Amino acid sequence: MARRIGRSIAYVDKRTRLLDLPAEIIDMISGTDISISAAEELLTLQRQEEQCKVARIACDNKLSLREVREQVSNSVEKLTAHFNDREDLTVYHQKDRWQFETRITELDREAQKAYDKAIVAIRMAMNKITSIMENMEENWIIYEMLRQHKEALHNHIDVLIREKQRI
Numbered sequence: 001m002a003r004r005i006g007r008s009i010a011y012v013d014k015r016t017r018l019l020d021l022p023a024e025i026i027d028m029i030s031g032t033d034i035s036i037s038a039a040e041e042l043l044t045l046q047r048q049e050e051q052c053k054v055a056r057i058a059c060d061n062k063l064s065l066r067e068v069r070e071q072v073s074n075s076v077e078k079l080t081a082h083f084n085d086r087e088d089l090t091v092y093h094q095k096d097r098w099q100f101e102t103r104i105t106e107l108d109r110e111a112q113k114a115y116d117k118a119i120v121a122i123r124m125a126m127n128k129i130t131s132i133m134e135n136m137e138e139n140w141i142i143y144e145m146l147r148q149h150k151e152a153l154h155n156h157i158d159v160l161i162r163e164k165q166r167i
Contacts, residue, residue, distance in 0.1 A: 009107060014040055022048045025055045033059045038068040050075050108167055115164035119157055126153045 005012070018029070018039055025042060028034040038058055042051045054075055058068045129150045136143045
């Protein structure tokens with residue numbers, strides 16, 4: 001989807017995560033009562049009641065992004081103080097970490113598939129050029145141009161493989 005709209009995967013991921021916010025906050029975003037950046041800050045709060053509370057404060061007081069960030073930080077600190085038992089807090093953070101790692105793993109898998117598909121498509125193009133070249137052996141100018149294009153495609157595959165390994 002990111003490629004279709006000309007945006008990065010991170011951008012699309014952030015925007016789709018906004019849909020996890022309560023309807024009240026989504027209405028605030030639609031009515032431009034709260035900015036998208038401020039709404040993204042609310043995503044760090046786990047409970048929807050807390051998200052709505054901070055969103056209402058931000059909307060009523062026309063808070064800046066920095067002020068919203070401070071409100072969210074204060075809410076997280078209150079939540080942390082609410083956990084008297086260290087084990088509860090550890091479980092809470094482990095759940096968040098697990099969800100984050102799961103999402104990263106999914107994105108990595110999607111990226112790997114995209115690279116694999118691109119490599120296969122370029123290889124198919126190379127094979128097609130090879131079959132065309134077989135018919136053009138007598139016309140050495142066309143043959144040489146096709147050979148250069150085939151070599152360029154081969155170089156593109158090498159680049160994609162290196163980029164895929166970085167993921």
